[in-house]
Amino acid sequence: MKQYFKVAVIASALVGVVGCQSTGGETSAVSVEQNRNTPSIATFDALQKQYSLDKTTFDSVSEFQIYSESTYASMMDEWLEAKEIFLEIEKEPGLINEEYSMFSSGSYAAKYMSLVTNADAQFNKLKSYKENADIVLSDAIAQMTYINSIDVQRYYPQEFANLNKQYKALFVTVIEDDIAEAQTEQASFLTKAKVTEIKTTLKIHVEPLEKEFSILSSKGFKAIAPISYGQTKAELDKTKKAVQANNRDQALIADVVAKTRFQIDHLKNMAAEVKLLKAVKNGQFEQTVLEFENKLLSVSQAINGDDYRDQPLRIQTESILADVQQMHEKNNTADLEAKIKDLNVQIKTLEVTVEKQTNDRADVQKQVLVLTQQLERDDNLINNLNSVIASYKEKEVAEKAAEESLSSSEEPTTVEDTAAIAEPTNTKEAEVQESKEVVAETVEAEVSSTDAVNVDAESIPVESTTVSAPAEEIKVETEIK
Structure with a gap:
C-alpha cells in the first residue's frame, strides 16, 4: 500500500x-x-x-x-x-x-x-x-477518586456526567495558569460532589431499609403492633441521620444499619404473634398462656431445676432473670479465677521446664564440641605415627636391597672397602638413634596435648630401619602405648 x-x-x-x-x-x-x-x-x-x-x-x-x-x-x-x-x-x-x-x-x-x-x-x-x-487540585482529585470508588455513575448517571464535565474543566483552568479561578471552581465542584456522595451512600445503605419499612406500613403493621412500629421508625430515622453525618465511616454505617435491620425483624415477629392471638376463637386464650408458661418452665429447669408456676407470669420472669444473673456472676468470678490461677501455675511450670531443657541442651552441645576436638587430635596423632612408621619401613627396604647387592658382588672386600662400608653403617646407626629420639619426643608431645582424653587403644609397634653390615646387624624397635 x-x-x-x-x-x-x-x-x-x-x-x-x-x-x-x-x-x-x-x-x-x-x-x-x-x-x-x-x-x-x-x-x-x-x-x-x-x-x-x-x-x-x-x-x-x-x-x-x-x-x-x-x-x-x-x-x-x-x-x-x-x-x-x-x-x-x-x-x-x-x-x-x-x-x-x-x-x-x-x-x-x-x-x-x-x-x-x-x-x-x-x-x-x-x-x-x-x-x-x-x-x-488535590482536593478535587481525591473527591473524584472516592466518587468513582462508590460507583456514583451507576446510581446517578446524569449527576455523575455533570460532575465529570466540571472536573475536567478544572484542569483546563490550571493549564491556563489561572490558579485563583481554578480554586474557586474547585470549591463549587466539591460542594456538588459531596451532595451526590451522600445521596449515593444513602441509596446504597438506607434506601433498602426504607423500602422494606414502607411495605410493612402498607400492610397495616402500624395498627397491629404500634409500639414496635414506632421503635422501628425511630431507629430508621436515627440511622439515616448517622449515615448523612458520617457517610465515609463504614464501621459506624454497618453498626446502625444492623440495628435498624434488627428492629424491622422484631416488628415482623411481634406482628406475627399478635395475629396469632387475634386468631384465637371465642377468646379462649388459656392454651396460649399455658404454652408461654411451659417455655418459662423449660428455662428455669435448665438453669437450676426450679419451678415458679405457682407465681404470676411477671414474677416467674423476674425469678428466672435473677437466676441467670446469679449464674453469670458465679461463672465469671470464682470458677474463672480458679481456672486462671491453675493456668498461671501451669505456665510457670512449663517455663521452668523449658529453661532447664535449654540449659541441658547447651551443656550437651559443649560436651559434643569438646569430644569432637579430642577425636580430631587423636586422629592427627595416629596419622603422624603412621607416617613415621612408613618412612622407617621404606628406609629398611632400601638398606636390605643395598646389603644384598654388596653380598652378591664377587669382588673381594678390601680393608678400605670395609672401612667405607663401616663408615656408612656407623652413620646409619647415628641416624636411627636420632630418629628414635625424634619419635619419642613427638609421641610425648602429642600425648601431653591429649591428656584430657582417655584414649584406649592397643600398643602400636613401630619398627625402625634395620641396618645390615658385614660386622653386625642393628635393629631398632619402638613401642608406644
Missing part, C-alpha cells in the same frame, strides 16, 4: 513541479534539520529494542489524559503513526534504512525516531501539567 501512495505522490509532484520547487526545498531543509536532532538507528534489532521500550511507556499513559486532552491526543497520534511505521519495518526489515518519503532524506528508522521524539515532547508537557494540577 505504501508503494501505491508513493506513485500517487510522484504523479501529483509531476503535475505541479514548477509550483512546488521552492516548497520542496523548504520541506527538505526542515526534514534534514529534524534528522540532525533525531537519534539514528541502523539495525532492526536496535529498533526493535527501542520500540519495546516506547510501547511500554506509551501504552500506560492513559491516566495523563485528564490533565490535557488535546496534548494527550497529539501524543497518541504521534505514537500511533510511529507504531504503524515499525509494523511496516517488522514485515520487511530491509526498509529500515530506505528513504521514507520523496520529500525528505530521512529513512524509515529516522522517521520512527522523529515521531517518538515528538510524542516524548508531548508527554513531558503532560508531566508538567500533572505536577501543577496535583498540587492545586
Whole structure:
C-alpha cells in the first residue's frame, strides 16, 4: 500500500513541479534539520529494542489524559503513526534504512525516531501539567477518586456526567495558569460532589431499609403492633441521620444499619404473634398462656431445676432473670479465677521446664564440641605415627636391597672397602638413634596435648630401619602405648 501512495505522490509532484520547487526545498531543509536532532538507528534489532521500550511507556499513559486532552491526543497520534511505521519495518526489515518519503532524506528508522521524539515532547508537557494540577487540585482529585470508588455513575448517571464535565474543566483552568479561578471552581465542584456522595451512600445503605419499612406500613403493621412500629421508625430515622453525618465511616454505617435491620425483624415477629392471638376463637386464650408458661418452665429447669408456676407470669420472669444473673456472676468470678490461677501455675511450670531443657541442651552441645576436638587430635596423632612408621619401613627396604647387592658382588672386600662400608653403617646407626629420639619426643608431645582424653587403644609397634653390615646387624624397635 505504501508503494501505491508513493506513485500517487510522484504523479501529483509531476503535475505541479514548477509550483512546488521552492516548497520542496523548504520541506527538505526542515526534514534534514529534524534528522540532525533525531537519534539514528541502523539495525532492526536496535529498533526493535527501542520500540519495546516506547510501547511500554506509551501504552500506560492513559491516566495523563485528564490533565490535557488535546496534548494527550497529539501524543497518541504521534505514537500511533510511529507504531504503524515499525509494523511496516517488522514485515520487511530491509526498509529500515530506505528513504521514507520523496520529500525528505530521512529513512524509515529516522522517521520512527522523529515521531517518538515528538510524542516524548508531548508527554513531558503532560508531566508538567500533572505536577501543577496535583498540587492545586488535590482536593478535587481525591473527591473524584472516592466518587468513582462508590460507583456514583451507576446510581446517578446524569449527576455523575455533570460532575465529570466540571472536573475536567478544572484542569483546563490550571493549564491556563489561572490558579485563583481554578480554586474557586474547585470549591463549587466539591460542594456538588459531596451532595451526590451522600445521596449515593444513602441509596446504597438506607434506601433498602426504607423500602422494606414502607411495605410493612402498607400492610397495616402500624395498627397491629404500634409500639414496635414506632421503635422501628425511630431507629430508621436515627440511622439515616448517622449515615448523612458520617457517610465515609463504614464501621459506624454497618453498626446502625444492623440495628435498624434488627428492629424491622422484631416488628415482623411481634406482628406475627399478635395475629396469632387475634386468631384465637371465642377468646379462649388459656392454651396460649399455658404454652408461654411451659417455655418459662423449660428455662428455669435448665438453669437450676426450679419451678415458679405457682407465681404470676411477671414474677416467674423476674425469678428466672435473677437466676441467670446469679449464674453469670458465679461463672465469671470464682470458677474463672480458679481456672486462671491453675493456668498461671501451669505456665510457670512449663517455663521452668523449658529453661532447664535449654540449659541441658547447651551443656550437651559443649560436651559434643569438646569430644569432637579430642577425636580430631587423636586422629592427627595416629596419622603422624603412621607416617613415621612408613618412612622407617621404606628406609629398611632400601638398606636390605643395598646389603644384598654388596653380598652378591664377587669382588673381594678390601680393608678400605670395609672401612667405607663401616663408615656408612656407623652413620646409619647415628641416624636411627636420632630418629628414635625424634619419635619419642613427638609421641610425648602429642600425648601431653591429649591428656584430657582417655584414649584406649592397643600398643602400636613401630619398627625402625634395620641396618645390615658385614660386622653386625642393628635393629631398632619402638613401642608406644
